[in-house]
Amino acid sequence: MLLSSCQSSPDTEHLLSNKETRQEIMGAVANDPDMTNEMMEAIMNNSGGKMMVMGNHKMTMMEDHAAMRDMMRDNPVMMHHMMTDMLEACKGDSSLMSGMCKSMMENQQMMNMMQQMNGTNGNMRMMEGMQHKM
Numbered sequence: 697m698l699l700s701s702c703q704s705s706p707d708t709e710h711l712l713s714n715k716e717t718r719q720e721i722m723g724a725v726a727n728d729p730d731m732t733n734e735m736m737e738a739i740m741n742n743s744g745g746k747m748m749v750m751g752n753h754k755m756t757m758m759e760d761h762a763a764m765r766d767m768m769r770d771n772p773v774m775m776h777h778m779m780t781d782m783l784e785a786c787k788g789d790s791s792l793m794s795g796m797c798k799s800m801m802e803n804q805q806m807m808n809m810m811q812q813m814n815g816t817n818g819n820m821r822m823m824e825g826m827q828h829k830m
Contacts, residue, residue, distance in 0.1 A: 782796070
């Protein structure tokens with residue numbers, strides 16, 4: 697015991713085994729940008745840590761997608777604004793427009809709905825013309 701108290705570096709396992717000390721250390725790292733970057737670099741250089749981060753990122757993206765879908769379903773006005781913005785973006789980007797049209801045409805339910813709308817206006821003819829160009 698006397699010998700261990702004279703050591704210049706603390707026993708890492710012992711320090712981290714104490715929950716309060718471990719939380720203080722993690723808080724200090726999280727609140728310091730330089731240490732946070734060092735920690736992220738260490739995690740990404742560890743194969744297990746990298747897989748965990750990527751898995752969490754993938755899960756977060758899936759949760760964000762579900763939350764956006766629910767938000768659009770619950771708020772039709774917001775959905776309309778988002779769709780209008782998306783269409784405006786497509787006007788200036790032909791590859792984005794082509795991708796959107798292709799996605800819509802590959803979705804049978806969407807195609808059925810557009811075919812039903814074909815009787816009310818000529819927009820479907822434009823979509824069909826674009827399909828032949830792809």
